[in-house]
Amino acid sequence: MKSLSLKNTLTLNFVFVAALPLIITAFWGLYNLSNNMEREITNKNYILAKSIAGELEVILGHPLLHLKQIRYVTERKDIVSPDDLNDYFTSLIEVNRVFDMIKVLDHKGIVTHLAPFDENILGLDMSNQEYYRSSLNTDKHYWSKTFISSQTGMPTLALTLPLKQGLLVGHLNLSHLNKITDRAKISDLEDVVITDNNGVVIVHPKGELVCERFNVKHFNHIRQGLTGIEGTFKYYLEGVEKIGSVVIVPQTGWLVAISQSVDEAFEPIKKLRNFIYVSIMVAILIAILISLTNLHRILQPLSHFAEESKRIAGGDYTYKLSKASYIEIDNLNSSFKTMIDAVKTREDALRDEITERKQVEDKLIKNQYYLTKAQEIGIIGTWELDIQKNILKWTDENYKIFGVPIGTEMNYEIFLNCVHPDDKDYVHKKWSAGLNKEPYDIEHRIIVNDKVKWVREKADIEFDTEGNPVMAIGFTQEITDRKHAEETLKDKERSLAILMSNLPGMAYRCKNYKNWTMEFVSNGSYGLTGYHPSDLINNKKIAYGELIHTEDQEQVWKTVQSALSKKESFQFIYRISNIAGEEKWVWEKGCGIFSPDGELQSLEGFISDITDRKQAEEELETHREHLEELVEDRTNELKEKTDKIEKSRQALTYLLEDVNASREKLQKVNIEFAAANKELKEFAYIVSHDLKAPLRAISQLTHWISEDYSKVFNDDGKMQMDLIIKRVKRMDGLIDGILRYSRVGRIREKKERLDLNLLVNEVINNIAPPDNIQIIFEKKLPVVFRDSTRMEQVFQNLIGNAIKFMDKREGIIRVGCVDEGAFWKFSVFDNGPGIDKRYHDKIFQIFQTLVPRDEHESTGIGLTLVKKIIGLYGGSVSVGSEAGHGTTFFFTLPKKGEKYEKLQANSSG
Numbered sequence: 001m002k003s004l005s006l007k008n009t010l011t012l013n014f015v016f017v018a019a020l021p022l023i024i025t026a027f028w029g030l031y032n033l034s035n036n037m038e039r040e041i042t043n044k045n046y047i048l049a050k051s052i053a054g055e056l057e058v059i060l061g062h063p064l065l066h067l068k069q070i071r072y073v074t075e076r077k078d079i080v081s082p083d084d085l086n087d088y089f090t091s092l093i094e095v096n097r098v099f100d101m102i103k104v105l106d107h108k109g110i111v112t113h114l115a116p117f118d119e120n121i122l123g124l125d126m127s128n129q130e131y132y133r134s135s136l137n138t139d140k141h142y143w144s145k146t147f148i149s150s151q152t153g154m155p156t157l158a159l160t161l162p163l164k165q166g167l168l169v170g171h172l173n174l175s176h177l178n179k180i181t182d183r184a185k186i187s188d189l190e191d192v193v194i195t196d197n198n199g200v201v202i203v204h205p206k207g208e209l210v211c212e213r214f215n216v217k218h219f220n221h222i223r224q225g226l227t228g229i230e231g232t233f234k235y236y237l238e239g240v241e242k243i244g245s246v247v248i249v250p251q252t253g254w255l256v257a258i259s260q261s262v263d264e265a266f267e268p269i270k271k272l273r274n275f276i277y278v279s280i281m282v283a284i285l286i287a288i289l290i291s292l293t294n295l296h297r298i299l300q301p302l303s304h305f306a307e308e309s310k311r312i313a314g315g316d317y318t319y320k321l322s323k324a325s326y327i328e329i330d331n332l333n334s335s336f337k338t339m340i341d342a343v344k345t346r347e348d349a350l351r352d353e354i355t356e357r358k359q360v361e362d363k364l365i366k367n368q369y370y371l372t373k374a375q376e377i378g379i380i381g382t383w384e385l386d387i388q389k390n391i392l393k394w395t396d397e398n399y400k401i402f403g404v405p406i407g408t409e410m411n412y413e414i415f416l417n418c419v420h421p422d423d424k425d426y427v428h429k430k431w432s433a434g435l436n437k438e439p440y441d442i443e444h445r446i447i448v449n450d451k452v453k454w455v456r457e458k459a460d461i462e463f464d465t466e467g468n469p470v471m472a473i474g475f476t477q478e479i480t481d482r483k484h485a486e487e488t489l490k491d492k493e494r495s496l497a498i499l500m501s502n503l504p505g506m507a508y509r510c511k512n513y514k515n516w517t518m519e520f521v522s523n524g525s526y527g528l529t530g531y532h533p534s535d536l537i538n539n540k541k542i543a544y545g546e547l548i549h550t551e552d553q554e555q556v557w558k559t560v561q562s563a564l565s566k567k568e569s570f571q572f573i574y575r576i577s578n579i580a581g582e583e584k585w586v587w588e589k590g591c592g593i594f595s596p597d598g599e600l601q602s603l604e605g606f607i608s609d610i611t612d613r614k615q616a617e618e619e620l621e622t623h624r625e626h627l628e629e630l631v632e633d634r635t636n637e638l639k640e641k642t643d644k645i646e647k648s649r650q651a652l653t654y655l656l657e658d659v660n661a662s663r664e665k666l667q668k669v670n671i672e673f674a675a676a677n678k679e680l681k682e683f684a685y686i687v688s689h690d691l692k693a694p695l696r697a698i699s700q701l702t703h704w705i706s707e708d709y710s711k712v713f714n715d716d717g718k719m720q721m722d723l724i725i726k727r728v729k730r731m732d733g734l735i736d737g738i739l740r741y742s743r744v745g746r747i748r749e750k751k752e753r754l755d756l757n758l759l760v761n762e763v764i765n766n767i768a769p770p771d772n773i774q775i776i777f778e779k780k781l782p783v784v785f786r787d788s789t790r791m792e793q794v795f796q797n798l799i800g801n802a803i804k805f806m807d808k809r810e811g812i813i814r815v816g817c818v819d820e821g822a823f824w825k826f827s828v829f830d831n832g833p834g835i836d837k838r839y840h841d842k843i844f845q846i847f848q849t850l851v852p853r854d855e856h857e858s859t860g861i862g863l864t865l866v867k868k869i870i871g872l873y874g875g876s877v878s879v880g881s882e883a884g885h886g887t888t889f890f891f892t893l894p895k896k897g898e899k900y901e902k903l904q905a906n907s908s909g
Contacts, residue, residue, distance in 0.1 A: 023284060045245035045258040046232045052192065053247040053256045055180055060251055063159055064141055066098050067170050071161050074104065074168060079716055082113075089115030100152060101171040104163070105132065112166070126169075131158040135167055143252045146174065146196045148213065155202050155210055157252075177203045191260070197253035199226055216257075221246045225255040234262070312340060379478040385412065387435070387461075387469045401455060401478050403448035420445035420452060434461055435469045443479065454483040494771060504757075504780070505608030508544075512564070512592075512600055514557060515545035519602060523776065528586070528609055530579030549575035549583070564592045564600060573610065585614040754788055756781035760815060763795045769803050769813075778816035782824055784893060790869045795828075797862035798889050802830035823875070823892040830888075835881040843879065866891070 070092065073079050080088045089102040093115055104113040109127025126132050131144035144158040154175040161168045177194060180203075194203035199217030201209050216222050220235035221244030232245040237259075244259040381398025385391070392410035399406045402418050412431075419427050423444040434440030441458040459474025506524040511517040521533040535541040548556055552574035563570035571589035578584060590605020706713075706721045713721065757780060764775055784791075795815075802813050814829040835843065844867045866889075867877045874894045881887035 023280070027280070042232045042243060042245075045243065045260060046230075046247070049192075049245045049247040049256045049258045052180060052194075052258075053249045056177070056194070056249050056254070056256065057251050059177075059180070060143075060249075063098050063170060063172055066092075066096060067141070067159055067161050067168060070102065070170075071163060071168050075164060079714075085113045086115050086117050089113065090117065098172070099170040100149065100156065100173040101169075103169040103171075104166060105169060106166040109167075129158075131160050131169065132167060135160045135162060138162070145198070146200065146202055148211070149173065153211070155213075174202055191258070193257045193259070195222065195255045195257070197226070197255075199255075202254065219244065221257060221259070222255060225257065308336075381476045383474055383476065385459075385472040385474075387472060398476050401448075401453070401476055402446060418446050418448075420447055434459065434472075437461075437463070437467075440472075440474070443483075453478060454480045490771065494768075505606055507604075507606050508590075509593075509602050509604045510544070512560075512603055513545075514553075515539065515543035516548075516603075518544055523774075527777070527779070528578070528584070528607065529576065547576045547578070549577065551575075560590075560603070564603075567592065567594065570605075584609055584611045586610060751785050751787055753783060754786055754791060755783050756791070756817075759788065759791060760795050760799075763792055763799060767796065767800055767803060772809060773803055773806055773811035773813060775799070775813045775815065778814050778827075779818075781815070781817050781826075782819075784824070786873065786893070794866050794869055794891070797866050798828040801862060802828065802832060802887070805832050806830065807833045820892070823894050825890060825892050828889045829886065831886040834883045834885045835879065835887055836883045837881075840879050840881070844877070 070089070073088065074085060085104065093099055093102065102115050103111055103121075103126075105126055106112050109125055109129075109132050111122055111124050111126060114121055131142060134144070135142045139162055142160045144160070146155050146157045148154070149156040149171065152173060152175075154173055156171050156173050159170045159172060191205055192203070193201060193205075193216065195201055195216060199215045199222055201214045201216060204210050204214070217226055219237070221233040224231070224233055225246035225248060228248065230247050232243055234241060234243055236242070241262045242259050243262055244257055246255055246257045248255060379397070379401060381401050382395045383398050384393045390411045390413075392412060392415060394402075394404075394410055396406050399408070402415075404410075404418070408414075416424060416428060427442065427444050430440060430442045440461065441456075443454060443456045446453050446455055456477045456479050457474060459472045461469050462471040462473075464470050504524070504527075506528045507520075507522040508518055508525075509520040511519065517539055518536045519538075521536045523533060525531055525533050525536055529536070529544075529547055531542065536544055545553065556572070556574050559572050560570055569589065569591040571587070573585060573587050576584050576586055586607050587610045588605060588607045590603055592600050593602045593604055595601055706718070757777070760777075760781065769775060799813060799815070803811070808831055812829075812831045814827075816827045816829070818825050818827075844863050863877075870877050870891045870893070875892040877889070877891045879887065879889050
């Protein structure tokens, strides 16, 4: 039997086994492809219409949700009062832009509230409207039929919700639905139309049809949709065959229809079909020719490659080239050999790379462990915020810092809710600035399990090529302990500053130079030398050594150097000249500050003014010399006064008779005064007991309600409760002020010897002024004999007011006193906002304040109390001020009687 040719066999097999089935399969596939593409194009419009209907239903759900929220606020009169509803509705329209108009109808259909406000509509009877009649017998929302708005001239509808006493109506402008249909159109060959449940056009590419309320229910696909049938249908428009897909919007019964010409829709299919027909025929012919030419030239190399591949797969990479007489097979042989060599090389490199990667992974795991431990020790967490998607990712340590369960989904708003209420605005403002490319590195407080923590946050914000923020990566570090340490340090520094400012002298630290260059000087330098501390530091205006008397400079230098050589402290007395050229005696005590190596670094000490003591010593010596002469002179004067006393005794007898008569009148006045005083005491009891007892009850109940119902109240409710508590505290303060005012002059005073320097310092410590306010004593205050409580009230009100109303970043308050003969004249100056001359009398009237109490809490009694106390002592109070130029309060205290009172105090002691 003659063997068949492999070439002929393969060719026949190709023609009958491969080519023919391929032709049949290709044409059958083309037929199915055409049908499927027609169905896809037909379904495309239906799916698009379905998508638009779904989006439309979602959009229509938003107004219903907003209207329910508006109904809740409208029926809750404690949130927005009926008088403010119009303004509330107007603000909603301007902010949300969901409704064109919002109206409230009473149970008779009369318009009681509306926005935007129109007095022509307010009070109209809307009971004949279709949406009013349809909403009477239902407790659900109702969508009205569409109509043309008289205000905008555009299609609109009314959405209603029943109220307890009427109906809430919101008018929706449907013109913005064009944006949905425009966005949904695939090409200009398609028309997207929305109709109501009667076939009237709501949205159409031709706007004039919308305004004319054109009805398209005569078209087949619209007619099918109005009967409740969705799908894609064919119809004719002006002799042109079209396909139209229609979908029903369940919520309103509207129709969404998309139309397209049949020829235009299926034109791509026809072109594709013709192209595929030609391509299949050409491909088959070419395949047959190539196959017949090359089949026999492929078999032998393929067999060789198959055998070699099996051997290579077994791990033997030695390849024997096959012999061939054509370039392609030779190239294939060479490429196959090159590929085998490359595979072997890459296998070796891959083995090395795997080993190296394993080492890197081990190192990375170790570094990650160190990083995690470092974050735990340093209480540092990291975070990443996708700004566009508002997705916030935290590390475990960040969750621990904020006290949030690990794994909780986070975003910017949830993070902001963890921030302390007083810091939220600051944090949000800084974050907004960061989004504008400003640095974001802040410290603020957070609330964790009802406790306050301090954290530091720093972030690097990434921006796209257009400058929009896209990503932020940062860290959070808890700094509570550091903040507490800083506060403690500030308290100590403030206490030290107060102590330094009130010491009767000057503390210093200086270099061991002959001119005594100062590195630090306390505020006492002003009273001692007349120079401000900054004038003496680093010899800015004058060196302290220049103030020392020229005759004492050398002795001062030798005394200090002698003590330093022995590493002992030093103290001595010498003279200085102040800024006015006046000579003063001073006492100084100090010591050297040495390094651990024994090297002198600086000197520290204290200098006090002893001029008065020196003068007293000199005067005492002078008085001793003249004492004998004074005794003799006083003896002669005494004899003369004895004669005068005898004459005065007779005149006193007549005076006593007049005094007895006056005493009887005085007794009657005392009886009347006692009755008035009793009534005043009863009034004080009523104020302190009968009025304050209900206030305490109101305050306690308000606190209980705030704590027990804190989760029920919204932000407005919490604000109202806080307002009640503040008003109760204000009323309590007013009652206390009235009591203090009524006690002045009625309660018997306890007069004692008062050093006003100590008393004012105690008042300042009780007030605890902030760090930015400096209180300076211009001169040493006198010692007086007065009631300590009254004098504390005077200075506390004047200094407290200066601190409370200070509007400068660096506040200055000066307390001074001058001797005016029979009176001491005191002054309290501040560089605050000042007081207009029109109000100089008003501020001393009871309950009068120049600033609203919600801005600065005040009873309006303080200055009235000061005026009454000073008036009882026979003094006067005045004010010198202009708006914007600070304020100075003056008051005087008479010296009359102080000498007698001092003797009484000494004798009783």
